[in-house]
Amino acid sequence: MSERTRDPEPVEQLLREHAPRALGALVRRYRNFEYTEDAMQEAVLSAWQTWSASGVPGNPTGWLVTAARHRLFDRLQHEDRRLDKELAAWSPPPTTSALDDELTPLDDDELRLIFMCCHPALADEPRVALTLRAVGGLTTTEIAQAFLVPEATxxxxxxxxxxxxxxxxxxxxxxxxESLLRRTEAVLQVVYLIFNAGYANTRGSDVVRVDLCHEAIRLGRLLHALLPADSTVAALLALMLLHDGRRIGRADAAGRLVPLAAQDRALWNREQIAEGVRLVEQVLIDGPVGRYQIQAAIAAVHAEAATAAETDWPQILALYGILEQLMPGPLVALNRAVPVAEVNGPQAGLDILDALTTHPDAATLGHRLPAARGHLLERLGRLEEAAAAYRKAAALCPSVAELRYLETRLHAVDADLRGAE
Amino acid sequence: MRYLLLIYTNPTTRPSLTKEQNDALSNDYWTFTKEITASGEMVGGEALTGVDTASTVRVRDGKAGITDGPFAETKEHLAGYYLVDVKDLDRALELAAKIPDVAFGSVEVRPIMDMGDAADASM
Known part of the structure; x- marks a missing residue:
């Protein structure tokens, strides 16, 4: 089977699937990540042209390894300086395109590549960018577009x-x-950063080709396949599937944020949610209890309610109790105020939020704290205070979708206030 | 790969230690040094006297200027170092986390430049 397709889309998908595997094999063999990654980028470009024009080879990974290896040696021969010690060790250059055993991709090459790109000694931004490129197979242009930064940056x-x-x-x-747990945690952190960058930037009208949420889920699936016994990996995948499954209901046609209670649940991606729920059930049976497990469980309870009114708030409240112990801090406390208000009444929720206003890290909550206070004050009928809280939230709000939503609330409260006069 | 583990301490935030605690700390250093010597990873290392004994030299326009002490605004100062030869960064970070003063100050892990790669690093 030397030719499979001439359709450019599958070529691109094939490349994204095979390039990381080929890169993994090359790095394992030749060690120098900088040179091998450069060579792989060139090999991918050349594959894109060749495969689109004359068909996909029978062994795409092998093709990429061979092409990249030739480029690597070309570069070494043309560079006017002493060969790197490691690189010198594997001279002479290949004379045939046959691959030695050491260049046959191994199952854990991709895993090694992920651990390398997500190493905690690198800062978050480079880790995210490198993972998307080397493991996700995205181009620098695509990554730059997705993060709204100039390509040169x-x-x-x-x-x-x-x-x-x-x-x-x-x-x-x-x-x-002994360091596997810490290193896995660092990888999950990178994947979740990618997901959250996509989630925060959800704008219906956008024509950005790369959806970071889907990229994060793709990485999550890959990790889950490579580390099937790690329940924290499964939990993060579940969490992302559940959030993403409800993403489409989050904004209305005008790009305004729609709160969970008002979302049209018919829009949700039921298949993806069902997959997330299955994973959550599995991790809660098998594994230890960590932050991703509990966050995924909370998302599953929300997603399983047929209507907002049928939400199992006592269960969500109990889960938030556990989450607060696992990751103490003002953000979880703020989120817990929502189920508290549902179970014990809005005043009980407001008490938590009022206590948070004097928290030393209250500023890190930004617009979220006044927005949440506005909601509960509105429900308690304290409309003037609610309007003031919404105004404060609107002034701090960085997201256009949320700002539009806050303005809607503010207008509603103002109308009620005028009606009462 | 060789790494320099630079031990930084801040005398104003380091708790004043009793004689027993000080002895314990010295003992911890002795144990750590013995460990990495036995494993063959130790290349060298020294403790430094306090910054109040330091002199800083600069040559500007061909004239040498000497000042007493390091930069005035430096709060954390170099208290000592280890030079180690280890498998990879993970091992260097692991050793850095075992240096007794890491509990009070910090340890900077710097790869030693392979002089054959000097052209690379200046790019």
Whole structure:
């Protein structure tokens, strides 16, 4: 089977699937991540042209490994300087396109690649960019667009990260048993950062080609396939599937945020939600209880309610109690005020929020605290205070969708106030 | 790969230690040094005397200027170092986390530049 398709879309998908595997094999063999990654980028470009024109080869990964390896040696021969010690060790250059055993992709190459790109010695931004490129198979242009930064900035970020990996001696070996948990946590953090960047930027009218939420889910699926026994990985995948499954209901046609209670649940992606719920049930039976497990469980309870009125608030409240112990801080406390208000009444919720206003980290909550206070004050009929809280929230709000929603609330409260006069 | 583990401490935030605590700290350093010597990872290392004994030299326009002490605004100062030769960054970070003063100050982990790569680093 030498030709499978001439359709460009599947070529792109094939490349995104095979390039990380091929890169993994090359890094394992030749170690120098900076050079091998550069070579793979060139190989991908050339594959894109060749495969689109004359068909996909029978062994796409092997094709990419061979092409990248030739580029690697071309570069070494043309560079007017001493060969890197590691690189010199694998001279002479290949004379055939046949691959030695060491270049056959192994199952854990991709996993090693993920651990390498998400190493905690790298800062968040470069980790995110590098993971999307080396593991996600995205181009620098696509990543730059998705994060709304100039391409040159993104390219620089990736170059620096690659250099640090080489210069600082971040290894391609799998983490030692004793640091595996910490290193896995660092990987999950990167995946969740990618997801949240996509979630925060959800705008219906956008024509950005790359959806970061879907990229994060793709990485989550890959990790889950590579580490099937890790229930924290499964929990994060479930959490992302559940949030993403409800994403379409989050904004109305005018781009205004729609709160959970008012969302049209018929819009939700039921299939994806069902997958998320299945994963949550599994991790809660098998695994330890961590933040992703509990957050996913909360999302599952919301998603399983046929209507907002049928939400199992006591269960959500109990889960928030656990979450607050796992990750204490003002944000979880603020979110817990919602089920508290549902179960014990709006005044009980408001008491929590009022206590938070004097929290030393209250400023990190931004518009969320006054917005949540506005809601509960409105429900308690304290309309003037509610209007003041909504105004304060609107002044602090960074998201257009949420700002529009807050303005709607403010108008409603103002109308009620005028009606009462 | 070789790494320099730079131990920074801040005398104003480091709790004043009793004689017993000080002895315990010295003992911890001795144990740590013995461990990395036994594993063959120790290349070198020294403790430094306080910054009040330091002199800083600069040459500007061909003239050497000497000042007493390091930069005035520096709160954390270099108290000592280890030079280690280890498998990879993960091992260097692991060792850094075992240096007794890491509980009060911080340890900066710097890869030693391979002089053959100097052209690279200046790019």
């Amino acid at each position: 993104m390219a620089q970020r990736i170059v620096r990260a690659k250099r640090k990996i080489v210069a600082a001696g971040i290894s391609f070996d799998l983490p030692a048993e």
